[in-house]
Amino acid sequence: MTHTDLRGNPVSTDNPRAIELSEQALVQFQSYFGDPLKTIDAALAEAPDFVMGHVFRATVLCTLAEAQFLGGIAASVEAAEALDAKANDRERKLTAAVRHWLDGDWHAATQIWESVLTNNPRDALALQAAHLADFYRGDSLNLRDRVARVLPAWSSDVPGYSYVLGMQAFGFEECNQYKLAEQTGLRALEIEPRDAWTVHAVAHVLEMQNRYDEGIKFYTSRQQDWAPDNGFAFHNWWHLGLYHIERKEYAEALHIFDTQISPEPSDIGLTLVDATAFLWRLHLYGADVGERWHGIAEKWAEKGPVEAGYYAFNDVHALMAYVAEERIAEAEALLDRMAKVAAKEGTANNAMTREVGLPVGQALLAFGKRDYATTVNRLSDVRHIANRFGGSHAQRDLLNQTMLEAAIRGADRGRALSLINERLAHKPQSPLAWRYHAKLHRVSGDTDAAIQLESKADSLIYPRDVA
Ligand SMILES: [Fe+2]
Structure with a gap:
């Protein structure tokens, strides 16, 4: 008899406790609450020949994208490879994917996760691994479309559905489809409010649309859902801090840095x-x-x-x-x-x-x-x-800002102005963008224009309780 996980994917073990623990580990991986590696280790203690346990362990470590975890990935990949005779086709492919990642070929690994998803569109591990690989590889289209390709196989009856919607929300956001991103993200949060990745996807929309005050409210009103004991909280705090930076609330931003980030x-x-x-x-x-x-x-x-x-x-x-x-x-x-x-x-x-x-x-x-x-x-x-x-x-905007600041400091007025024009075209409500504009005039000696632009920037910082 072929055993399956909760989403119907075949699993080559007959140990129900190992499957049960691996389901817990998967939810921990999806939600960032708890330690999926500790839980999967318990599953492996229960069943050392649990192929998906070794594969899961290696895959989660891959998604941290750091050399310090290569030894751990290698050990788990080797354990999975040693069980090749026992493994099913899906497990062999998932093992091959992490082997490619270990070898540094992140693109080949992602292609294999995709091939698994083609046959097993409800493989939540392959989907999340590929989604994060798309993030590390800057593949915005696949952040959106890889999820779209499997979504028809999911529904609210399938465990973990909201996490898939959350991934799609982030994909929409990275493809600049903000309305779809927000709608999809909020729908996911209706199903599962305690989803740090989806909260984050909506926060990205608010950042990109200059809705900083709304962003602060969004985060603070839901703080109990995404912050306590969540492994991704540091990054959500980072986004909250960015909203404060826009409002020039540097002391508040630094307080978040010191206590949370x-x-x-x-x-x-x-x-x-x-x-x-x-x-x-x-x-x-x-x-x-x-x-x-x-x-x-x-x-x-x-x-x-x-x-x-x-x-x-x-x-x-x-x-x-x-x-x-x-x-x-x-x-x-x-x-x-x-x-x-x-x-x-x-x-x-x-x-x-x-x-x-x-x-x-x-x-x-x-x-x-x-x-x-x-x-x-x-x-x-x-x-x-x-x-x-x-x-x-949002992260790569740092490059634009560094270039703009360098143009201002280097007295490259024409270049600085062109970058400010570009920024204001898509961030017209950004106090920071107007502050850059003011700064350019100030360093150029045009104090009157600088004062005017600084007051424009200040006018976009609404009192917190009114916003
Ligand atoms: Fe982010």
Whole structure:
């Protein structure tokens, strides 16, 4: 008799307790509540020959996109491969996918997850792994369409349906389809309010549509659903902090940084990236962040021997921290490492580093050396293809802002104005965009225009209880 999981996917074990525990682990993976690895380890203790247990473990570790987890992935992949004779076709393919990821071929891994989904559209593990791979590979269309291809096989009767809607909401948002994104996200939250990824998808819409005050309300009114004990809370706090930054509430933003985003520098790259990007924004605006860079740069340095050169998006953030902390020698050493990675072929990251990571890194180092013309030129080359090294629109906006700030600081008035025009065209309600405009006039000596634009920016910051 063939056993199946709760969504009807065949599983080559006859141990019901192992299946039950793997279902719990899956919900933990989907919701970011609890520790899916601990739960799957309990399933494997119950049934050491549970192929999907080993595959699940490896897959979850892949989705963290860090070199520090390669050993764990390798151990689980090898355990799954050793059970090949027992495995079914789906399990063999899922094993092959994580083997490709381990070898650095993130595109091949994603193709295999897709082939699994073609035959098993309710494979929630393959779907979430591919969705996160689309995020790391900057594949916006597939963030949306991969979900669309399987969604007809799901319904509200299938466990985990709301998480699939949540993925689609994020995909719509990254394809700039904000209305569909918001509708889909809110529908998912009606089914399951405690869904950190979907809350986040809606928060992205509010960010992109300059609905900052609404964003603060959205997050605070639902805080009990997404914050306590949630593994993704740091990133939702990051988004909440961005709304405060728009309102120029730097003290509040730094309070969120100190208490939620980075109470202490994290060992996890995703968290450290957010901490770094948050401080960099404040750094660009000239806000006083005190000694906060030190711990962040130290942590990147500590992680460097294992992580440097593994994933360009993380490397660029490490470099940002070194530059902000004026640790120029370390920034240069990392850039050398990235140049070596860029010169090679064979992994997804070789191309990401060559096409995006290296030029962005050069731009950041130039910024640190006050060579603003080089910063502008390097970022001008790559900012429109920067999706290739992953991240969201909101995260990659840092490149636009760094380029704009460099143009202002480098007295490249024409370029700065053109970037402000571009920004205001799609962010007309953004106080920050108007503050940049004011700053350009202020540094150009046109004080009257600067005062006018600053008051325009202030006029867009509504009293909190009215917004
Ligand atoms: Fe985000």
